[in-house]
Amino acid sequence: MxxxxxxxxxxxxxxxxxxxxxxxxxxxxxxxxxxxxxxxxxxxxxxxxxxxxxxxxxxxxxxxxxxxxxxxxxxxxxxxxxxxxxxxxxxxxxxxxxxxxxxxxxxxxxxxxxxxxxxxxxxxxxxxxxxxxxxxxxxxxxxxxxxxxxFSLASSPLVFVLALVSLILGMLYVSPWLIPVLRSTSTPTGERADRVEQLCSRAGLNVRDIRILETENEETASTVVRGPPNYRRLFVTSTFLDVFDDETATALLAIEAGKRRTHVFEIRLGTVLVASVALIASVMGIGPRWPLLGLSLGVVLIGFWLGRRRIRAADEYAAEQVGKTTVADALTEYADMHALEPTRRRIPNPLSIKVALGDRIDRLRTAGDR
Structure with a gap:
């Protein structure tokens, strides 16, 4: 500072x-x-x-x-x-x-x-x-x-760390109102509003309201849900609604709903916060250094592993809503839209917070064939 x-x-x-x-x-x-x-x-x-x-x-x-x-x-x-x-x-x-x-x-x-x-x-x-x-x-x-x-670092380092964590959590909870300040958004009306509501209903995604992120020529087709448990707001890009048909859009929204149900975001956030607090405490001398460093690394490994499992569970939830083949096709179309080559890993990366997109698609297609 x-x-x-x-x-x-x-x-x-x-x-x-x-x-x-x-x-x-x-x-x-x-x-x-x-x-x-x-x-x-x-x-x-x-x-x-x-x-x-x-x-x-x-x-x-x-x-x-x-x-x-x-x-x-x-x-x-x-x-x-x-x-x-x-x-x-x-x-x-x-x-x-x-x-x-x-x-x-x-x-x-x-x-x-x-x-x-x-x-x-x-x-x-x-x-x-x-x-x-x-x-x-x-x-x-x-x-x-x-x-x-x-909060003075010299007088109470622990209070400083806890205050920092509290402020980060508070910032994330107000993100439904923060994102419109940082980016151009609009409220869907008419046929567009009806379509988005129907897509969310079919996908099993329960949110309080919806905002459209204006992407213009960026051609970024994505969705994100933010907010506290009693006020979830869906942000969906205009490109997402323009380029994907109802079947693909429903499948991708169902994955988003699955992530909410399996608490992917909360697991990632908790992992980063707990690991960061342990790391900061170790550096600042609050407690034994090496055990705290070990704790930080252990939390990262376990938290990221659990997060990857939860992503697979979110895919399974989406498959229950629209079918495994439909979800696999939607992920493939999403990759094509963004010129992404679905990656695959023979050996999982323990420090990766995501599951390789190609592995997710292959898993769904194999299960669909069976």
Whole structure:
């Protein structure tokens, strides 16, 4: 946190650090997209590039900017603000700077994704949408994390960790109202509303209301359900409703319903939170270091294994609703729509949070043939 830095660097040093991190991020994006486009199944590899390379690098950049107090240094170039707001504004500027590094890293990949998926998505449109997401998320994270300044790491590290976990859970529970702030959404009306309701009914997906995510030329056909147990909201992209027929859409929504019934999201979230708390406690010296590290690793292995089993159970639930062959065909069509090559694994990856898509399809088809 910026608050941890007693003496922030000069403005020129902060700018130099930001420019250096941004240039490295842009270079990673350029090299990454060149490599990925030469690999098999490039769309899937782009997802790995974002999740395994670029996102961790942006987190590292945020940590560098925060621990060196760059946010406070950037504020010196702005008009003076009340002292009470300095900490909040410093955090927002730091998040925004890290978000700008993400944009610089993301920019070189837009053209590559457009080419391998053969979609007509303008670079300016992609960057504009990502910029809105970055600014909105920076503001939300600032509001959420500002209360953590009340908790002193030196006096009560355990209270700090528990407060952080509570804030993360609270942020996830308000996500039905948060997502419309970060992305363009609309409420379905008329025939579209009737169709979505019928699809959900056939799929066995019970939600309180529905929002359409406007994807325009992105051609991303996906669904997600978020919210507390008594207020589930379905977000479905406009492309999903445009390109999939009722049979395919019902099967994919049935998988989503199966994930809700088997608590896939809760298992993943619980695994990450418990493992993170144990890891943080180990690093901060709250309890025995090595047993806590072992606990963190054990929770990850068991939680991810259980999550993979629950995904298979969600597929089984969907198969009960519409048939195994229909679900397999729907997953195949989903892969074709996104130019994904269904991957298969001879040996399961214990650190994978997902089941290989090709293995899911093969399992359903084998069961359907029987």
């Amino acid at each position: 910026a608050a941890l830095q007693a003496t922030p660097p000069s403005l020129s040093a902060a700018v130099a650090a930001f420019v250096g991190l941004a240039l490295i991020g842009g270079l990673i994006g350029i090299v990454g997209t060149v490599v990925v486009r030469r690999l098999r199944n490039p769309v899937g590899k782009y997802r790995l590039l974002y999740g395994v390379v670029l996102f961790p690098y942006v987190l590292l950049s945020y940590a560098v900017l925060a621990l060196t107090g760059s946010g406070a240094a950037f504020l010196t170039a702005l008009p003076a603000s009340p002292e009470l707001l300095d900490g909040v504004l410093s955090q927002f500027v730091t998040f925004l700077a890290a978000g700008c590094i993400w944009l610089v890293s993301y920019l070189p990949t837009v053209r590559g994704v457009r080419d391998v998926r053969d979609v007509e998505l303008a670079t300016s449109t992609a960057i504009s949408k990502m910029t809105r997401y970055v600014v909105g998320l920076s503001a939300v994270l600032t509001v959420v994390l500002a209360p953590l300044q009340v």
